[in-house]
Amino acid sequence: MNMLLLNGVSEKEDDAYQIYQVIDRCLKESDHQVHSYNLYQMNIAPCMGCFACWIDTPGECIINDDGRLIAKELMQHDAVIFLSPVTFGGYSFELKKAVDRFIPNVMPFFRINQNEIHHIPRYQKYPNLIFIGTLPDKNPGMENTFFHLNQRNVINMYPNLYSQAIFYYHQSEEEIRIKFHQLMKDVEQI
Amino acid sequence: MNPCPKKRVSLLVGSPKRKNSASATLGLYLCNQLDSQKFDYQEIHLRSALSDKQNINVSYWLNDILKSDVLIFSSPLYVDCLPSYVFQVFEKIYQERKKTRDPKEIQFLAIINSGFPESSQSQTALDICQHFAGESGMLWLGGLLLGAGFIVGGRDIRKMGWLFKNIKKSLDLSAAAINHGKVIPVEAFHIMGKPFLSKKLFCWIGNIGFKQMAKRNGTVRQLYDRPYEKEQMI
Numbered sequence: 040m041n042m043l044l045l046n047g048v049s050e051k052e053d054d055a056y057q058i059y060q061v062i063d064r065c066l067k068e069s070d071h072q073v074h075s076y077n078l079y080q081m082n083i084a085p086c087m088g089c090f091a092c093w094i095d096t097p098g099e100c101i102i103n104d105d106g107r108l109i110a111k112e113l114m115q116h117d118a119v120i121f122l123s124p125v126t127f128g129g130y131s132f133e134l135k136k137a138v139d140r141f142i143p144n145v146m147p148f149f150r151i152n153q154n155e156i157h158h159i160p161r162y163q164k165y166p167n168l169i170f171i172g173t174l175p176d177k178n179p180g181m182e183n184t185f186f187h188l189n190q191r192n193v194i195n196m197y198p199n200l201y202s203q204a205i206f207y208y209h210q211s212e213e214e215i216r217i218k219f220h221q222l223m224k225d226v227e228q229i
Numbered sequence: 230m231n232p233c234p235k236k237r238v239s240l241l242v243g244s245p246k247r248k249n250s251a252s253a254t255l256g257l258y259l260c261n262q263l264d265s266q267k268f269d270y271q272e273i274h275l276r277s278a279l280s281d282k283q284n285i286n287v288s289y290w291l292n293d294i295l296k297s298d299v300l301i302f303s304s305p306l307y308v309d310c311l312p313s314y315v316f317q318v319f320e321k322i323y324q325e326r327k328k329t330r331d332p333k334e335i336q337f338l339a340i341i342n343s344g345f346p347e348s349s350q351s352q353t354a355l356d357i358c359q360h361f362a363g364e365s366g367m368l369w370l371g372g373l374l375l376g377a378g379f380i381v382g383g384r385d386i387r388k389m390g391w392l393f394k395n396i397k398k399s400l401d402l403s404a405a406a407i408n409h410g411k412v413i414p415v416e417a418f419h420i421m422g423k424p425f426l427s428k429k430l431f432c433w434i435g436n437i438g439f440k441q442m443a444k445r446n447g448t449v450r451q452l453y454d455r456p457y458e459k460e461q462m463i
Binding site: 093099 | 305309316320346347443456457
């Protein structure tokens with residue numbers, strides 16, 4: 040598989056960063072082709088909600104920065120990993136600023152999907168998604184919200200398959216490795 | 230006898246738009262319904278505040294937020310959630326309050342509007358606001374969810390027609406609750422969330438609207454472009 044890791048954990052977050060390092064090692068040891076981006080090191084401006092990517096330059100954001108690169112990279116891979124500290128049940132600022140810049144990858148037009156209105160896909164095929172949140176310890180409320188958010192993203196980002204998990208700071212490298220391999224397996228196309 | 234000091238309300242606007250922002254319009258309407266004898270309010274646009282190049286640690290607006298008695302957060306839905314920089318602000322407020330041994334009592338209310346007609350699409354964003362309030366030791370007053378928020382835009386809510394009467398009623402109920410130091414009534418949540426367009430009609434109007442915008446821009450032929458198609462990778 041051709042994989043993309045979007046790391047929304049910064050170096051300052053010691054424990055969460057160690058989890059990132061384990062995942063990074065797992066990917067490097069695997070047979071997969073992997074591209075990895077540390078989002079906190081990138082120049083990604085927040086989305087301005089101007090809709091120019093739909094109307095003025097369809098399919099591409101008018102802000103010429105790394106946000107464009109990440110939106111393009113998303114479409115070039117078979118599977119994408121979203122890694123982020125669970126931030127009040129959502130993503131970190133670092134990951135969210137990248138995710139907000141993905142909207143050029145769908146069309147402005149609407150359709151009814153799963154009894155709700157959503158934007159129609161721009162492309163025929165989208166990457167499968169792996170969502171990984173990190174937390175110091177169990178927090179059922181925030182984990183629930185995080186998983187709901189993942190599922191909402193799945194409706195709008197059109198993967199064929201997805202997997203999701205929370206990794207805790209106290210987990211051993213071995214536990215993280217086992218869980219991560221399972222997440223990868225879940226999105227491998229048969 | 231000294232009169233009771235007025236409570237400080239900060240309206241935190243999550244939209245990056247400076248003009249015709251539904252988030253600002255909804256929040257300002259609510260603030261203007263508060264009892265002016267009891268409350269003073271100020272408006273803070275989070276995106277502008279963050280981009281003023283000042284160090285967020287010492288910036289005046291962060292101190293203003295921390296000194297508030299009531300925070301009214303009004304924001305659009307961005308990709309199933311809140312706009313990215315809102316997380317930066319939430320994180321900062323949370324960290325500052327965690328540093329303080331006995332943080333000031335703050336009440337928190339959230340209004341989320343989305344571009345989709347179903348207000349329920351914003352429930353996850355509202356849950357995130359509630360987690361933030363709880364983790365930061367604030368009192369959660371509740372939240373309001375509005376679908377098709379762009380219809381509000383920068384319009385005067387007082388002058389909006391009968392079709393939108395629920396928006397006004399919901400905000401009036403919420404203001405009355407804040408005036409009396411109570412949580413937002415369930416009725417305010419329910420009536421704000423009622424759709425005012427059918428799904429099919431919404432799709433039809435929305436799709437025509439985007440096509441017309443493209444026509445004006447001369448980009449109709451490019452609308453379906455796929456610049457990031459895999460084969461085009463160099």
